[in-house]
Amino acid sequence: MNNAKAITFGIQHLLAMYAGAILVPLIIGGALGFNTEQMTYLVAIDILMCGIATLLQVWSGKFVGIGLPVVLGCTFTALTPIITIGHSAGIGAIYGAIIASGAIIVLISGFFGKLVKFFPPVVTGSVVSIIGISLLPTAITNFGGGVADAPDFGSTTNLLLGFTALITIIVIYRFTTGFMRAISILMGIIVGTVLGMILDVVDFTPVKEAGWLHMVQPFYFGAPEFHLEPIITMTLVAMVSLVESTGVYHALSDICKKPIGSKDLAKGYRAEGLASIIGGIFNAFPYTTYSQNVGLVQITGVKERKVIFITGGMLVILGFLPKAAALTQIIPTPVLGAAMxxxxxxxITQGMKMLAPEINKSMENALIVACAVGLGVGVSIVPEVFKNLPETLSILFANGIVTGSITAIALNIVFNMIGRSKTETALNTMSQSDTVKR
Incomplete structure (x- = not known):
């Protein structure tokens, strides 16, 4: 493949993942009250770190990198935990937890395959569903304008912008295929923003004030702080992401006709852990494989790692350009809400997809999901329910993700592991592995 074609395919991969990459810092920065300068840095460093994480994963070294054409971005499963930790323990605790969880993943990468049995689809699907449901209030609030008690909340202009973006996403996804479908959310954001410019509600001040070039710096938002509850939360999130990544690794292995073994998986896990450590140091986020880019590999048939190296390189370059990052801040809040x-x-639908065959398999699994999702979402809405427990436990279980995860893991052990014969356990593990691969 010549360089011109490789660059073209690299740009396709960048566009396919770009909406997801910029939404995460925009949501987190907005929820934590960052100013314009801080938001610009947060978006820029996230884009840069997406590139570094991708390069670490594509490069097949002795200890790091799965060596498959995979693109990494910040996992959406980390959104709620990061925002919750930020509000309860501060920004330093966020990055301390990200660094610590990344280090734990690196340490357990060699035998994580043995821990996967504690994270079957009935567990991971429950956790993913809890996270998705708990994020919806933020999305709807942004859709209406961003501040629920603002005079213009839910105004005609805000709803017009939001519905225009959402309808654009739906129409493109319905009537196109391949690459255009993969960038439907990005196109919805662009169309909604253009309408915002026509309606004169777009503010270009962040772009004007941003510089053309900047240097990143470690601990930009402050030194990391290490607290038990945030670390446990982010480690659970990281493990769920690893289980999802395992499915992506196997899917790409099949597409590329490149068999992978336990050592390859360990290198892939290690790369994600290392990316989280570096991300925490530079005040970015934990990273995971992006499935939309796997779909793009399958659609185009282009499997060369050279293309993904180019994508990673372009992301790194963009991360040093503050004006490129500042452009994301002109997106009207309702348009951002539509994309969210x-x-x-x-x-949520990904969680449902994982859970559907598990619920059909047995009533025990249905009860596991009911209790895990019920407690997880319930605690996310009413965290005060455990306020009378000892302080350590109340802090831990006031987090809906942790409560739901622990509930799902414990009930899966009770119903699906204790008292089961080795043959049943082996068959169940094989079934879970097949589900992850699909």
């Missing part, structure tokens, strides 16, 4: 509804809805 589509993205978070996808997270």
């Amino acid at each position: 509804i589509a993205m978070f809805g996808t997270v």
Whole structure:
């Protein structure tokens, strides 16, 4: 493949993942009250780190990298935990938890395959569903304008912008295929923003004030702080992401006709852990494989790692350009909310897709899901329910993700592992592996 074609395919991969990459820092920065300068840095460093994480994963070294054409971005499963930690323990605790969870993943990468049995689809699907559902209030609030008690919340202009973006996403996804479908959310954001410019509600001040070039710096938002509850939360999130990544690795292995073994998986896990450590140091986020780019590999038939190296390189370059990052801040809040509804809805449906065969398999699994999702979402809405527990436990279980995860893991052990014969356990593990691969 010549360089011109490789660059073209590299740009396709960048566009396919770009909406997801910029939404995460925009949502987190907005929820934590970052100013314009901080938001610009947060978006820029996230884009840069997406590139570094991708390069770490594509490069097949002795200890790091799965060596498959995979693109990495910040996992949406980390959104709610990061925002919750930020509000309860501060920004330093966010990055301390990200660094610590990344280090834990690196340490357990060699034998994580043995821990996967504790994270079957009935567990991971429950966790993913809890995360997606808990994110919806943020999406709807943004859809209406961003501040629920603002005079213009739910105004005609805000709803017009939001519905225009959402309808654009739906129409493109319905009537196109391949690459255009893969960038439907990005196109919805662009169309909604253009309408915002026509209606004169777009502010270009962040772009004007941003510089053309900047240097990144470690601990830009402050030194990391290490607290038990945030670390446990982010480690659970990281493990769920690894289970999802395992499915992506196997899917790409089949597409590329490149068999992978336990050592390859360990290198892939290690790359994600290392990316999280670096991300925490530079005040970015934990990273995971992006399935939309796997779909693009399958659609185009282009499997060369050279293309993904180019994508990673372009992301790194963009990360040093503040004006490129500042462009994301001109997106009207209702348009951002529309994109969030589509993205978070996808997270929920992904969880449902994982859970559907498990619920049909047995009533025990249905009860596991009912209790895990019920407690997880319930605690996310009413975290005060555990306020009378000892302080350590109340802090831990006030987090809906942790409560739901622990509930799902514990009930899966009770119903599906204790008292089962080795043959049943082996068959169940094989079934879970097949589900992940699909």
